[in-house]
Amino acid sequence: MAKNVTEKKVITEKKSNNLKRQGVLYFWSALFVAYGIIFCYIPLVGWIMAFQEYKPNTGLLGSKFVGMAKFTRLFSDPMFIRVIRNTLAMGVLNLVTTFTMAIVFAILLNEITHSKSKKVVQTISYLPHFLSWIIVTAILHDALSSTGIVNELLLKFGIVKQAINFFAHEEYFWPIVAFANVWKETGWNAIIYLAAITAIDPSLYEAAAIDGAGRWDKIKYVTLPGIKPTIIILLIMNIGNVLNAGFEIQYILGNGLIQQVSQTIDIYVLKWGISQMDYSLGTAAGIFKSAVSIVLIVICNQVAKKHGEERLY
Numbered sequence: 001m002a003k004n005v006t007e008k009k010v011i012t013e014k015k016s017n018n019l020k021r022q023g024v025l026y027f028w029s030a031l032f033v034a035y036g037i038i039f040c041y042i043p044l045v046g047w048i049m050a051f052q053e054y055k056p057n058t059g060l061l062g063s064k065f066v067g068m069a070k071f072t073r074l075f076s077d078p079m080f081i082r083v084i085r086n087t088l089a090m091g092v093l094n095l096v097t098t099f100t101m102a103i104v105f106a107i108l109l110n111e112i113t114h115s116k117s118k119k120v121v122q123t124i125s126y127l128p129h130f131l132s133w134i135i136v137t138a139i140l141h142d143a144l145s146s147t148g149i150v151n152e153l154l155l156k157f158g159i160v161k162q163a164i165n166f167f168a169h170e171e172y173f174w175p176i177v178a179f180a181n182v183w184k185e186t187g188w189n190a191i192i193y194l195a196a197i198t199a200i201d202p203s204l205y206e207a208a209a210i211d212g213a214g215r216w217d218k219i220k221y222v223t224l225p226g227i228k229p230t231i232i233i234l235l236i237m238n239i240g241n242v243l244n245a246g247f248e249i250q251y252i253l254g255n256g257l258i259q260q261v262s263q264t265i266d267i268y269v270l271k272w273g274i275s276q277m278d279y280s281l282g283t284a285a286g287i288f289k290s291a292v293s294i295v296l297i298v299i300c301n302q303v304a305k306k307h308g309e310e311r312l313y
Contacts, residue, residue, distance in 0.1 A: 050284040056277075070284040080268060080285070087264040090250075091242035093178045099238060101186045103231065106193035107219055122194075125187025133248035136184055140176065141167075141253065167253060170261045180249055192234065193227055200226035229310040236304060236312055240297040243289045265289055 019026070045060070050070055052063040074080050105125065112118040128136070143149050144166040151163040166172045204222045213221065247266040254262030263271075265285055273282015297312070304311040 047283060047287055049280045050287050052280055054280040054283075056279075066280075070280045071288070073281065074284055074288065079263075080265075082260065083263050083265050083268045086261055087243050087245045087266075090174055090177050090245035090264065093174055094181045094245060095238055095242060097178045097182050098185050098189060099235065101182050102189035103193055103227075105186050106190040106197060106227075107223060109190065110194060110197045110223070111215065111219075122187065122190075126191065127187070128184045129188035131184065133246075134252070136180055137249050137252040140180055140249075144176070167255060168257045170258050173253070173258050173261050176253070177246065177249055181246070193230065196227040196230040197223060232304055232310045233312065236297060236300045239300050240293040242296060243292055 048060050049063070051065060051067060052060070053066050054060070054063045109118060109122060109125075112121065145151070146163040146165060150166075151160075154160045155163065166176065200222065204226070205218055208218050208222050243265060245264050247264065250262050250264050251267055251270075254267075265288075269282040269285045272278055273285065301311045301313065
């Protein structure tokens with residue numbers, strides 16, 4: 001009996017000491033949990049608006065319940081179907097280009113042996129991430145204007161006979177959006193792949209070199225398998241953001257001539273949910289985006305699990 005009491009006291013003392021040593025960690029963890037609850041979960045109460053004819057003057061409790069009427073209106077609206085197509089197309093294009101380029105850039109950067117040159121290139125590459133989309137779109141607009149540098153080069157080398165109005169032709173808009181995302185985010189996205197590459201055991205490269213492997217063989221048989229778990233985890237997470245194709249660049253660069261391909265779900269929500277004060281419709285569109293994101297993540301996670309790859313849970 002006395003032995004059990006002593007063991008309990010020892011365990012209690014250990015827990016108390018751990019709490020004292022890690023008190024700061026518990027404190028900051030509590031702050032992050034509170035932040036998530038306050039700003040991520042409590043606002044979900046507002047989803048009730050999607051099932052109501054919400055009126056600001058009556059609030060959530062006083063607004064009329066209309067069931068799935070707002071969702072029915074959404075999916076019967078040809079404009080909403082079109083913006084789903086635009087959002088999905090740009091989201092997939094952004095995912096493929098930014099995801100692939102980040103991996104390629106990280107591998108190429110890792111091949112630079114001169115440390116100072118490597119740091120300079122890496123610093124320059126992730127600086128665009130800190131630019132706002134307003135600045136990025138202004139640069140794009142100037143570069144692609146009729147008198148911009150792109151048209152000047154095309155005319156100088158005889159590729160075209162007259163300047164192209166890139167923002168008047170629908171076929172150019174999606175590639176422009178993809179290019180902007182690649183230019184802005186490639187360097188920043190490559191950081192995590194560089195970290196994964198540095199975690200690879202150097203002896204693997206030495207063994208490959210002894211076996212006569214060249215640079216390409218080292219990349220193919222050592223680097224890529226080494227960062228494969230990181231690639232799969234990030235791919236699963238990024239697939240959930242396919243419908244988050246963006247808002248700023250489409251809203252700023254879009255115009256009446258290309259609105260058939262430039263409008264996204266976020267712009268639709270702004271136009272009909274906020275500008276027209278139909279908050280219920282905007283909320284329904286937001287729920288649709290969230291539901292699709294969850295479904296995509298679950299499906300991709302299950303596929304990874306089935307094939308024995310890294311997964312989120």
